[in-house]
Amino acid sequence: SSSHVLEVIKDFERALENEENYDVIIKAGEEPKELRAHSFVLRTRCPYFKRALSENWEEKDDNGNFIFKKPNISVEVFKLILKYLYTGIADLSQHSKEMILQCLFASDELGLDKLIDQIQDDL
Amino acid sequence: MSSRKQPKGKIRPPKKPNSADAQFNDNWDRLAQAIREIHKKNASILSFEELYRNAYNMVLHKNGDKLYNGVREVITQHLEEVAVSQVVPAFPLSGASSSQTNPNGAGGANFLKVLKTVWEDHTTCMLMIRDILMYMDRVYAKTANVPLVYDLGLDLFRDTIVRSQNYPIQNHLLEVLLQQIKLERENEIIDRTNVKASIDMLLELTDASTKDTVYATDFENKFLETSSEYYRVEGQMLVGEYDAPEYMKKVDKRLNEEEQRVRHYLSQTTEPKIRNIVEEELISKHLKTVIEMENSGLIPMLRNEKMDDLGRMYKLFGRVVKGHDEMKSAISDYIRELGKAINETVTSNTTAEGGNAASGDKQTGATVAVRWVQEVLDLKDKFDKVQNLALSNDKAFQTSFNEAFEYFINKNSKSPEFISLFIDDNLKKGLKGKTEEEVDSVLDKTITLFRFIGEKDVFERYYKQHLAKRLLLGRSVSDDAERGMIGKLKVECGYQFTTKLEGMFNDMRISSDTMTDFKEYLDKSVLEKPKLDLSVTVLTSTFWPMNLSASPRCNLPPELTKACGTFQNFYLGRHSGRRLTWQSNMGTADIRGSFKARKHELNVSTYQMVILLMFNDKQDGESLSYEQIKGESDIPEADLKRNLQSLACAKYKILVKEPKGKEINPGDQFNFNNDFTAPLQRIKIQTVASKVESEGERKETREKVEEARKHQTEAAIVRIMKDRKTMEHNLLIAEVVKQLQSRFMPNPALIKKRIEALIEREYLERATGDRRVYNYLA
Numbered sequence: 072s073s074s075h076v077l078e079v080i081k082d083f084e085r086a087l088e089n090e091e092n093y094d095v096i097i098k099a100g101e102e103p104k105e106l107r108a109h110s111f112v113l114r115t116r117c118p119y120f121k122r123a124l125s126e127n128w129e130e131k132d133d134n135g136n137f138i139f140k141k142p143n144i145s146v147e148v149f150k151l152i153l154k155y156l157y158t159g160i161a162d163l164s165q166h167s168k169e170m171i172l173q174c175l176f177a178s179d180e181l182g183l184d185k186l187i188d189q190i191q192d193d194l
Numbered sequence: 195m196s197s198r199k200q201p202k203g204k205i206r207p208p209k210k211p212n213s214a215d216a217q218f219n220d221n222w223d224r225l226a227q228a229i230r231e232i233h234k235k236n237a238s239i240l241s242f243e244e245l246y247r248n249a250y251n252m253v254l255h256k257n258g259d260k261l262y263n264g265v266r267e268v269i270t271q272h273l274e275e276v277a278v279s280q281v282v283p284a285f286p287l288s289g290a291s292s293s294q295t296n297p298n299g300a301g302g303a304n305f306l307k308v309l310k311t312v313w314e315d316h317t318t319c320m321l322m323i324r325d326i327l328m329y330m331d332r333v334y335a336k337t338a339n340v341p342l343v344y345d346l347g348l349d350l351f352r353d354t355i356v357r358s359q360n361y362p363i364q365n366h367l368l369e370v371l372l373q374q375i376k377l378e379r380e381n382e383i384i385d386r387t388n389v390k391a392s393i394d395m396l397l398e399l400t401d402a403s404t405k406d407t408v409y410a411t412d413f414e415n416k417f418l419e420t421s422s423e424y425y426r427v428e429g430q431m432l433v434g435e436y437d438a439p440e441y442m443k444k445v446d447k448r449l450n451e452e453e454q455r456v457r458h459y460l461s462q463t464t465e466p467k468i469r470n471i472v473e474e475e476l477i478s479k480h481l482k483t484v485i486e487m488e489n490s491g492l493i494p495m496l497r498n499e500k501m502d503d504l505g506r507m508y509k510l511f512g513r514v515v516k517g518h519d520e521m522k523s524a525i526s527d528y529i530r531e532l533g534k535a536i537n538e539t540v541t542s543n544t545t546a547e548g549g550n551a552a553s554g555d556k557q558t559g560a561t562v563a564v565r566w567v568q569e570v571l572d573l574k575d576k577f578d579k580v581q582n583l584a585l586s587n588d589k590a591f592q593t594s595f596n597e598a599f600e601y602f603i604n605k606n607s608k609s610p611e612f613i614s615l616f617i618d619d620n621l622k623k624g625l626k627g628k629t630e631e632e633v634d635s636v637l638d639k640t641i642t643l644f645r646f647i648g649e650k651d652v653f654e655r656y657y658k659q660h661l662a663k664r665l666l667l668g669r670s671v672s673d674d675a676e677r678g679m680i681g682k683l684k685v686e687c688g689y690q691f692t693t694k695l696e697g698m699f700n701d702m703r704i705s706s707d708t709m710t711d712f713k714e715y716l717d718k719s720v721l722e723k724p725k726l727d728l729s730v731t732v733l734t735s736t737f738w739p740m741n742l743s744a745s746p747r748c749n750l751p752p753e754l755t756k757a758c759g760t761f762q763n764f765y766l767g768r769h770s771g772r773r774l775t776w777q778s779n780m781g782t783a784d785i786r787g788s789f790k791a792r793k794h795e796l797n798v799s800t801y802q803m804v805i806l807l808m809f810n811d812k813q814d815g816e817s818l819s820y821e822q823i824k825g826e827s828d829i830p831e832a833d834l835k836r837n838l839q840s841l842a843c844a845k846y847k848i849l850v851k852e853p854k855g856k857e858i859n860p861g862d863q864f865n866f867n868n869d870f871t872a873p874l875q876r877i878k879i880q881t882v883a884s885k886v887e888s889e890g891e892r893k894e895t896r897e898k899v900e901e902a903r904k905h906q907t908e909a910a911i912v913r914i915m916k917d918r919k920t921m922e923h924n925l926l927i928a929e930v931v932k933q934l935q936s937r938f939m940p941n942p943a944l945i946k947k948r949i950e951a952l953i954e955r956e957y958l959e960r961a962t963g964d965r966r967v968y969n970y971l972a
């Protein structure tokens with residue numbers, strides 16, 4: 072059954088990469104770059120997004136897509152975070168210390184406790 | 195999650211050397227402004243990401259406490275404004291109870307409506323504030339050990355609105371809630387949604403010191419107090435105005451209403467408390483009053499068989515501690531009272547009869563007995579029905595009813611005789627056209643009465659007497675019915691009693707065989723045939739209730755004496771060593787009488803036959819005096835009088851008595867009534883049938899019973915001592931009582947006397963050291 076779990080992970084990773092049926096447009100960094108994602112995954116996986124994408128706070132473009140601006144997190148870091156949210160895996164081995172530190176701050180702000188634990192362990 | 199090695203607070207931000215304070219002020223201003231916008235319901239212009247980031251930055255830069263306190267201040271300020279601008283203006287007119295200005299509590303209802311809006315707004319805002327301050331909750335509140343921001347909001351609402359120090363909001367709220375409930379109790383329609391909203395609000399707020407809900411600390415006790423008072427007054431009013439069934443319906447309705455109220459808008463924790471109050475004020479306090487209500491209380495309900503009302507009372511009163519006890523004792527007293535009345539009609543009837551007892555209407559005595567049993571059975575039926583239909587067959591009630599029946603049944607010292615007579619009446623041939631099933635069901639019921647009898651040995655004695663008469667006079671309806679009844683008694687009394695009864699049946703069967711053999715014997719014999727048909731029933735003396743050891747005095751006519759002799763020879767020839775004694779007092783005879791008009795066949799008792807045969811030798815018109823008949827026949831006086839009565843004073847007057855009258859007195863003269871006419875050819879002269887005993891007979895029976903008890907007591911003592919060899923006085927008494935109580939309740943003095951008699955006869959001795967201890971002497 073663990074092979075089935077792996078399959079699910081791959082499917083989610085593919086969905087993130089293909090941007091299939093995306094409904095969230097993330098504008099990351101001070102000079103914003105767009106990333107595309109699925110609100111359902113974000114809300115399910117992260118309490119921060121559960122609130123940010125709730126009816127109370129949502130911001131949408133004309134196409135009905137969520138617009139989420141995050142100027143204080145770079146697009147590289149956000150990509151890593153998204154991959155973690157979709158797959159539960161954050162591979163930091165190839166990244167610089169500065170990058171890893173940025174990831175740590177971002178996961179603290181977004182309340183991703185497990186990711187904080189993992190990064191601290193890696194450090 | 196607990197695997198984290200460092201608390202989140204330890205994550206440090208990158209150093210941004212300049213303008214930390216300015217950054218803080220800027221962040222806070224934005225947040226405070228945003229919270230105000232939220233309060234104004236303008237959240238749509240705000241950016242979650244920005245506000246969250248502001249709060250995040252403040253906490254990250256160690257300004258969590260400033261943030262937290264700032265938030266507290268902004269919310270408090272807002273709630274103060276709400277109190278002034280919304281809540282206070284909605285206060286109902288002072289003196290909320292003034293029903294003229296405020297007929298349906300509309301002011302109160304409006305106040306609750308405003309509070310509901312205020313509360314809903316507050317909680318909605320707090321949810322949004324909680325969203326943007328999530329980081330503060332997660333990082334600051336935990337380490338600083340302060341309530342999460344949503345809970346802070348609840349506390350602020352509690353202190354600023356619900357328990358405001360500045361405005362009497364709390365008073366108004368409690369008063370309005372209690373008033374709304376009161377209105378609803380008085381059948382006004384109130385808006386439950388508003389009440390429920392306030393109650394839910396109080397349930398969501400927590401009292402800081404008790405950690406209990408504000409509902410429990412502020413509201414519940416007041417609610418219970420006012421309810422107590424309300425139902426105390428209502429209880430007094432209701433018992434004054436309504437009869438018992440109506441009262442109980444009202445109480446039922448109240449209980450139901452309060453339960454519904456709790457379900458709809460109060461806390462479930464209040465349910466048992468308010469239920470107790472209604473039960474206490476409307477049931478416990480008025481138990482006796484309702485039970486004893488004239489014309490409508492428990493007894494009238496029983497009298498009129500109001501099963502629904504009785505059932506309602508049973509269910510309702512079962513809710514409180516003393517309820518069923520009071521009902522039980524009232525019903526028991528009533529049963530005793532009815533039983534007493536039944537007993538009294540019987541005594542008054544028998545005394546009335548006693549006045550003309552000599553008139554000899556033998557049937558009436560038995561009728562009294564039958565009627566007594568029937569009335570007791572009817573009473574039993576009635577209360578069985580009550581038990582079944584209204585009391586859920588409650589065992590405790592059954593026990594108490596049984597005690598009441600037992601009490602009054604044993605108050606009638608004749609009950610053992612009456613019950614036996616009742617059974618006799620049902621087992622006698624040709625009566626009432628009842629089917630076998632009907633008779634069986636009546637007898638089943640009778641057995642239930644039999645169980646209540648304390649002196650079962652007295653019953654047994656009467657039963658044997660009555661059975662003996664049924665068997666000997668051929669009056670039993672059927673062997674099956676008799677055996678069925680014996681089966682029932684066997685279940686109740688055991689085999690000891692029934693072996694003798696079965697012995698009686700055996701004698702009847704063997705006698706019938708013997709008579710067949712006797713006829714054959716006569717046919718083959720060369721002896722002169724008797725001039726009459728003789729039918730003999732041979733009874734084993736130990737099985738039968740009468741004293742069979744001696745022949746009653748009676749001079750039989752020579753033909754009969756001769757026939758008896760023939761039978762005796764035949765019988766003793768077959769069974770050597772047996773002794774036959776002739777019981778002339780129990781026989782019957784068929785004789786032919788020639789009257790002027792026609793001949794009649796007369797079925798009479800042996801004694802009557804003896805009397806009538808005396809007139810054979812007399813000329814027409816020649817009379818015999820009482821003394822002559824007595825002297826010649828040697829029939830015992832009581833029997834003679836009774837039989838003369840049957841012949842001369844009853845329906846068929848075969849003899850004519852001078853002087854006329856219903857009594858037989860010394861000096862009376864008797865003539866054969868040659869002018870006798872009757873439509874039927876065959877006439878049965880009523881012999882003395884089963885009847886209630888006369889006082890003399892009763893005394894005799896009593897003595898026999900006492901005598902039998904002596905023997906049974908001694909037998910029990912010997913049985914016990916033989917087994918135990920040595921025993922202390924009190925223990926022995928207790929054991930004897932235990933063994934005998936199924937038949938009768940022996941009194942200790944009787945047992946003591948029997949012990950002494952046994953010591954005298956050297957079955958027992960007193961122990962040498964201790965005179966309270968007995969030894970068995972083998």
